[in-house]
Amino acid sequence: MITLRMEFQKIRRKKIALTMCALICVQFAWLLWSGSHPDESGRLQGWIEMLHSLPLVSVIMMPTIMSVLASRLADVEHKGNTYKLLNTLRRPGELYHAKVICGLCFILAISAAQFIFVIVLGYARDYAGHPEWNYYAKAFVLNLACCLSLYLLQLLLSMLFFNQMIPLVVGIGGSMLGLILMYIKMYSFLPWGGFLSSAQVRMDWNPETRVIHFYYREYSTLELCAVFMIFVWIVVFYTVGRILFKRKEV
């Protein structure tokens, strides 16, 4: 608990929350812009469309946002050269835990803000009916899990490398890979494709009538495995990160 409190003290005045807010606001602006004037059909399918748009926006932005967050939290130690000092006071595992929990707090806040925004936007646009809460709850949990898996990967890299360019480039490359994978298939076993696997809504576009129809996806066994893979990545990155951090030469 003391280590966690210390973690929050270290990032005081670092404006990490402000940075995250600014980046999430770009996502909000994108969502606002993407369906700014819904017609009657848009209003009828509004809630389900939101569940389609959100993972697609996340797959592009979240890998980079998570790399920024992890880099900000890890860079405090690199710049201050504090690993040696901290490890004499606390066990290295505790410091790693504190970083993970600190990041998780930010991720929780980001995910909550995303869903609150989507719901408020839906009501403001006068979408028909109400959101289907069970799908929204599932989307929230899966979104959180995807962000956490990416954060753990980025934290691992940011802690290991003094040169923060390496984790940041991995984040940008991950965003790009996720975006490209979206055009190939709607699931992926890669950590950056988790948002695609977790998208519960699919789109059917008729080129002749130009009508878009959204529907809830029925997962095949392979797609379910891809969703399960998100949680596997969390365990893998957490375990590997903890082991490597404990063994890190200070």
Added chain:
Amino acid sequence: MHTSYIRAVKAESLKLKRSPVWLAFYALPVISAFFGTMNYKLNIEVLQSEWYSLWSQHTLFLCYLFMPALIGTYCSYLWRLEHTRHNWNSFLTAPLPLSSLYLGKLTQAVRVSVLGNLWIFALFFICGTLTGIQSPFPREALEWFLCGTLGAVAVCCVQLFFSLVIRSFSIPIGIALAGGIFGLYMTNHDYGMDYPYSIYCLGMRANNPNMEISISTLVVNSIGYMIVFATLSIFYLRRHEIAAN
């Protein structure tokens, strides 16, 4: 000025020696080219403009979203060398004019961006040849390259300024990503030429290779952004008290 500029460039090259930061500029376009070519081959019935179709498949996402972030990463790295430890002390007391020191950094950023752009075009040519496109390589490609490079230099100036003012390594990269995304909006609303992150994409004709753009506006706006942000950066270096960490 000339000698001090060369000395500054040499000093920057020494600082970057054995640092594989340029690798990202070669790795990411490969991913984009690989998947772009695959998508082109899979949808060859719809994408019938040969080189032009392949070009938009290669560059659409790369230029709009990821090249600004990559340039941002490199610029952040250039200033990070000074932001860490006590390096500001030696940087600011170096027996060279501040403008030369700044131009040394800018030259490195521009060099990597130009080489990155060349690599994009090389991949485009290689992939087009391998996929068996019969028509000749488009002559306009030289214009795309020159216009794109000019836009990339403007992005370098903007990002160097942000990375100088903001001590954090990652925040300017977030700004670059957000800038690239906002560029989509600006281009869609016909303000692309007024916005630095869109100038690069418009210059490269990433969205539509057949697009007609005003070259004079692109040149004037790019040079305008370069002058404004380079002046701001040098002014910041001269006037602002930069404390060593």
